[in-house]
Amino acid sequence: MLDYDVVIIGGTLAGRKAAINASKMQGRVALLEPDPPPVPGQILGANRHHPLLQIAKVAKQMRQVSQFGIGWETADRTLPENILIQWDSSCQWSEYITTNLESIYSPAAIASLGVDMIFGVGEFIREPRLALKVNNRILRSRTFLLAMGSQPQIPDIEGLTLTGYFTADTLHKITKIPNHVALIGGDPSAVELAQIFRRLGSDVTIIVRSNHILPRAEPHTAFLLQSLLEAEGVRVLTKTPVIQAKQIDDTKWIQAGNKAIEVDEIILGIGRQPNLCGLNLDDIGVQFIGGYLQLNSRRQTTNHRVYACGELAGGYPMPHLAEYEAQIAIKNALYLPIFQVSYDHVPWVIFTDPPLARVGLTETQARRRYGDRVQVSRQMFKQVPKTQILGEIMGFCELVGHSDGRLLGATIFGVGADEIINFLAIAIQKRITINAIANFTPPWPTLTGIISPTAAAWVHQRHRNQKFWYNTLENIFHWRRSNN
Numbered sequence: 001m002l003d004y005d006v007v008i009i010g011g012t013l014a015g016r017k018a019a020i021n022a023s024k025m026q027g028r029v030a031l032l033e034p035d036p037p038p039v040p041g042q043i044l045g046a047n048r049h050h051p052l053l054q055i056a057k058v059a060k061q062m063r064q065v066s067q068f069g070i071g072w073e074t075a076d077r078t079l080p081e082n083i084l085i086q087w088d089s090s091c092q093w094s095e096y097i098t099t100n101l102e103s104i105y106s107p108a109a110i111a112s113l114g115v116d117m118i119f120g121v122g123e124f125i126r127e128p129r130l131a132l133k134v135n136n137r138i139l140r141s142r143t144f145l146l147a148m149g150s151q152p153q154i155p156d157i158e159g160l161t162l163t164g165y166f167t168a169d170t171l172h173k174i175t176k177i178p179n180h181v182a183l184i185g186g187d188p189s190a191v192e193l194a195q196i197f198r199r200l201g202s203d204v205t206i207i208v209r210s211n212h213i214l215p216r217a218e219p220h221t222a223f224l225l226q227s228l229l230e231a232e233g234v235r236v237l238t239k240t241p242v243i244q245a246k247q248i249d250d251t252k253w254i255q256a257g258n259k260a261i262e263v264d265e266i267i268l269g270i271g272r273q274p275n276l277c278g279l280n281l282d283d284i285g286v287q288f289i290g291g292y293l294q295l296n297s298r299r300q301t302t303n304h305r306v307y308a309c310g311e312l313a314g315g316y317p318m319p320h321l322a323e324y325e326a327q328i329a330i331k332n333a334l335y336l337p338i339f340q341v342s343y344d345h346v347p348w349v350i351f352t353d354p355p356l357a358r359v360g361l362t363e364t365q366a367r368r369r370y371g372d373r374v375q376v377s378r379q380m381f382k383q384v385p386k387t388q389i390l391g392e393i394m395g396f397c398e399l400v401g402h403s404d405g406r407l408l409g410a411t412i413f414g415v416g417a418d419e420i421i422n423f424l425a426i427a428i429q430k431r432i433t434i435n436a437i438a439n440f441t442p443p444w445p446t447l448t449g450i451i452s453p454t455a456a457a458w459v460h461q462r463h464r465n466q467k468f469w470y471n472t473l474e475n476i477f478h479w480r481r482s483n484n
Contacts, residue, residue, distance in 0.1 A: 004028045004141040006333045013043050014310050014322035015147030016105040018330050023113045027334045035119040043102050049171050051094035056199035057353050085200050087177045124280045143305050143333035150272035150311035163245040163252055165266040178202050178264035184242050186213030188350045190269025194234050195352050205235040207256045218362050274312045297340040299329035345429035347421045354395050357421035360409030360428050366400045373403040377458035381414040385445035397450045399458050405433040416447035434458050
């Protein structure tokens, strides 16, 4: 007899949400988490620095209040050049927010829904039948969901371990704002942290091996974001390998290409890798590709009773993506394995200021799939009244559409992009045409005012490309004017 319908091996926010959803879907559920239980902030993992994004944004706004005619009670009523940032207090506030966020999905709250909370380290066994062994207890379940977190990739750099480094996971252990920070790698966390520390007053250098930061983003978008960071004073070194790190007396040095750089702290941001040690997955037929789990579109591993979600198959460590995959996996695990993931309508965001958001296909991906039937329109944020009022005119909105009117994808880089992108994600999911979006009239002035003009430009472009109808309409108007 089986003990459970699904056992979730968690330790992440996605795992906890999956347990809640499975319980609400009337399944009998067990959630296995590490022992001792995760400390505050560990559930968020690489995303625990997000409260610091708000602190950095406020610091920037304080430096710019004079443009709105706001000053200080000083003799010349000018804003002091240096803003005092109390790192200890900022970290305390960040930890307070993180603890509050995690308490919503605390083990006690999950257990109250009927989920069996189990703490320990599990190991799969296949004899006499597939099960999970935890604390000398055998958990028999029809299905299993792997929802563990990942760990930062540590590059093989001479002297790096002895010199010392931080990652997005261990950022809270930094005791003061460093004078100079070197970020090795250009993944989303590295880009976000570069802007955070620059706005907090650090000199920041990003070092990447590729041609630009964010190697998975469209080059023109990555270069624009890179230009933003450089305009704020971040030094970006591209096509530059880090060869060596060492500490001389109280000073850290890194050798980046032919440059020797003196730094206070080193932060890694080159990507993440699965944390699957000790589960005995090989013995139950779970296979890997390039160090990541091999999954099908139903989120099944090569052992079809074992599902997985999140960073275990590669990709950026974004909680909402893991949550979406867990939703599909749980439905397949509890009911029938007929539900498939589709990322066409799932947005992702890099939380710089302004943010970079995307959903669906990029122009390159769309042209690879549909060729000349793809049209692209782009509008700049400086044309939107609300951005003028906010003093945040940098950025653009780009729509990628099929010639039949379908919205294939969108990229937004600008203030509020992290919220606006959801409108377009729903449009893709519900198959709302670009023509319908062009006819949408948002309140004035709002940031969503960027969407309709971009869609209208796309419709106008398609109209001009339909030469017969365009010329026919032009001739009709000419004939009417000539006969009145």
